[in-house]
Amino acid sequence: MxxxxxxxxxxxxxxxxxxxxxxxxxxxxxxxxxxxxxxxxxxxxxxxxxxxxxxxxxxxxxxxxxxxxxxxxxxxxxxxxxxxxxxxxxxxxxxxxxxxxxxxxxxxxxxxxxxxxxxxxxxxxxxxxxxxxxxxxxxxxxxxxxxxxxxxxxxxxxxxxxxxxxxxxxxxxxxxxxxxxxxxxxxxxxxxxxxxxxxxxxxxADRPVGHPTTDHPSAGAPACGVSADVVATRTVTHPGTAEHMRIRVQEDGFRLCMSPAVPAMLGSTTPPFVDQLLEGSGLGVADVRHWAIHPGGPRIVAEVGAALGLSEAQLRPSMEVLRDYGNCSSATVLLVLQRMLALDRPEAGDHAVLIAFGPGLTTEAALLRF
Missing domain, CATH: 3.40.47.10 (Thiolase/Chalcone synthase)
Incomplete structure (x- = not known):
């Protein structure tokens, strides 16, 4: 077998x-x-x-x-x-x-x-x-x-x-x-x-995941071992919201449009989305110690963090990456993951959620177990 x-x-x-x-x-x-x-x-x-x-x-x-x-x-x-x-x-x-x-x-x-x-x-x-x-x-x-x-x-x-x-x-x-x-x-x-x-x-499947390495560098450092199970992923695209964030390729380059309504929209849609991500894991939001939230802007982090009831410490990796790198599109959530590893130093058995947002409006997330 x-x-x-x-x-x-x-x-x-x-x-x-x-x-x-x-x-x-x-x-x-x-x-x-x-x-x-x-x-x-x-x-x-x-x-x-x-x-x-x-x-x-x-x-x-x-x-x-x-x-x-x-x-x-x-x-x-x-x-x-x-x-x-x-x-x-x-x-x-x-x-x-x-x-x-x-x-x-x-x-x-x-x-x-x-x-x-x-x-x-x-x-x-x-x-x-x-x-x-x-x-x-x-x-x-x-x-x-x-x-x-x-x-x-x-x-x-x-x-x-x-x-x-x-x-x-x-x-x-x-x-x-x-x-x-x-x-x-x-x-x-x-x-x-x-x-x-x-x-x-x-x-x-019968071998437990290894402990995360102890020498986690911050975002921007060369590399770090993680040893985290990928427990679940989830995606949702919200109908009727496409015009709030879009990218068009034109003769003079790429044009990004981002509506100021996006942070409030994500604040309302993210909690039920996270509940669905955690469904079947036996976890609630309060059981997840570590969060890597894509810092699309400070209002997005603030709205999503408040809606999920997260602490300032849990939002710190996202805000520090925003401060030091800005929004680097798809690479950003991985920069936040590295910063989270450096700041939080997850222990064996801890869980983390990686979550990012973009055109669509689309939200994607992954649940990790260290």
Missing amino acids: TLRREPVLLAVSSAAPDTTIGQTELFDGFYSQLYSGVPHARRLFIDSTRVQRRHFYWDPRRAYSDGFPPTGALMDAWEQGALELGRRVVPAVLAGHDPATVGTFIMVSTTGYTCPGPEVRLAAELGLRSDIRRISIGHMGCYAAITGLRTALDALAARPDELVLVVCTELTSMHCQPDAISEQIIVQGLFGDASAAMLLGTRP
């Missing part, structure tokens, strides 16, 4: 571009001129976002000094940046594992597109198998890391003796738009650049 195997999150890693710019410095050095005709632009850009610094592959102060490049130039730059960050996150997350055991490579991004994608060159450069199964998950938004996670679970169900690599790379800095409106000021004040990776495998 073949012993059933359970999916396990084995490691996470992250990297960000070396250029770090403080929010005030960035506004004064570039955006103050771009938004000079908008009342309260400085308050919207700095105070309302709660971001203090971000990492940029393209420094807006130089990249847009001579105008705004067309979409083709943006995609060329995205590919090069995705390769550079991938060369850092993939070796880190694979440390201690045989690359030949990785059977599936899932590449996630909302901020760029090339065919073939950067995962083809990364696989070749980093010694992954030539017969590796490649999956590209594109243009799904900030929740797509969890889309990548549940796609990995499907691969593990079919081939439990292999490992699955998931890489989320987002370079939002090349999607600046000149529209001098309040919505775009907040968007340009929120988003930053980063890459994050997960490695998943399986364990025999």
